[in-house]
Amino acid sequence: MVDDLDWHSPLPPGFAWPEGIRAAACFSFDLDAESPILFEHPEAVDWLDVMTHQAYGPRTGVPRLLRLLDRVGVRATFFVPGYTAERWPAAVCAIRDAGHEIAHHGYLHEGARGLSAEEQEVAIVRGLDALNRVAGVSPVGYRAPMWESSPDTAAMLLRHGFRYDSGLMDADHPYLLGTDVGTIVELPIHWSLDDWEPYVYLPGISGSGVIASPTEVVARWTLELDAMTDEGGLFMLTNHPFVSGRPSRAAALEGLIRHAQEIEGLWIATAAEIAAHVAALPLDPVFHQRPPLPG
Ligand SMILES: [Zn+2]
Numbered sequence: 603m604v605d606d607l608d609w610h611s612p613l614p615p616g617f618a619w620p621e622g623i624r625a626a627a628c629f630s631f632d633l634d635a636e637s638p639i640l641f642e643h644p645e646a647v648d649w650l651d652v653m654t655h656q657a658y659g660p661r662t663g664v665p666r667l668l669r670l671l672d673r674v675g676v677r678a679t680f681f682v683p684g685y686t687a688e689r690w691p692a693a694v695c696a697i698r699d700a701g702h703e704i705a706h707h708g709y710l711h712e713g714a715r716g717l718s719a720e721e722q723e724v725a726i727v728r729g730l731d732a733l734n735r736v737a738g739v740s741p742v743g744y745r746a747p748m749w750e751s752s753p754d755t756a757a758m759l760l761r762h763g764f765r766y767d768s769g770l771m772d773a774d775h776p777y778l779l780g781t782d783v784g785t786i787v788e789l790p791i792h793w794s795l796d797d798w799e800p801y802v803y804l805p806g807i808s809g810s811g812v813i814a815s816p817t818e819v820v821a822r823w824t825l826e827l828d829a830m831t832d833e834g835g836l837f838m839l840t841n842h843p844f845v846s847g848r849p850s851r852a853a854a855l856e857g858l859i860r861h862a863q864e865i866e867g868l869w870i871a872t873a874a875e876i877a878a879h880v881a882a883l884p885l886d887p888v889f890h891q892r893p894p895l896p897g
Contacts (some may be wrong), residue, residue, distance in 0.1 A: 612833045616884040624867035625831040630679045637711035658688035663847015679873040681707035681745040684732030703872040705743035713750035728811040755783040766877035776880040780887030787877040796840040816854035843868030
């Protein structure tokens with residue numbers, strides 16, 4: 603229904619950033635490592651080329667990205683599958699010890715498509731248990747693996763104590779997502795602000811074989827950052843340590859972060875910090891209606 607649509611302002615009624623802030627940016631990293639490959643292609647467990655391609659994230663990318671984030675003085679949010687935490691505990695604890703936020707990203711990177719609500723919930727509980735056991739962390743944020751959510755996901759997150767989700771695509775700014783059991787903050791994302799699409803090439807598994815230049819990728823992210831800032835929205839960048847932890851990509855990302863730091867009135871924060879601000883705003887929740895199938 604669009605009969606109450608107010609097109610005069612880019613922001614919904616009641617939405618405001620903190621005093622002096624006109625937009626926000628969050629630099630997030632999904633520490634997938636081997637998990638998405640093992641979920642989709644369990645036969646690849648013995649493909650050492652593919653397993654090492656993914657292990658680059660925790661083994662080489664994470665240390666480089668932690669040094670980068672330390673240099674620029676930015677705290678980021680890392681979404682970590684439970685399986686990754688169990689397999690790479692030192693990387694996950696190093697992220698925690700450097701002061702970054704650790705959030706939930708499934709257990710074995712299970713997308714919701716093809717899973718029942720019960721199976722989704724098992725993955726959420728197993729991921730929570732792994733993050734707690736390995737890093738002593740109780741995450742408040744969730745990002746659905748492959749951003750695959752179902753109508754059951756938000757209520758399930760609320761039942762398990764989460765305060766935000768970051769995986770829906772229908773807004774530029776955070777909002778309150780309504781469910782039968784309460785509201786949860788949504789921090790929207792988009793495929794164009796994900797490093798997987800331009801950079802990843804795993805023959806037979808993912809990617810077209812065309813690997814973009816970091817100069818070109820960061821140029822397009824910069825366009826979106828500047829335009830999103832002008833619109834007062836949230837620039838939520840999603841990177842993966844096995845992808846953007848490579849040297850020239852990390853160097854280009856550092857340039858983008860330094861550009862963001864020069865923008866007046868741009869709040870660079872963790873997802874949890876942004877969600878805590880939004881949760882306190884007087885916003886009407888958005889209830890996602892299933893579109894009617896044409897008869
Ligand atoms: Zn992922």
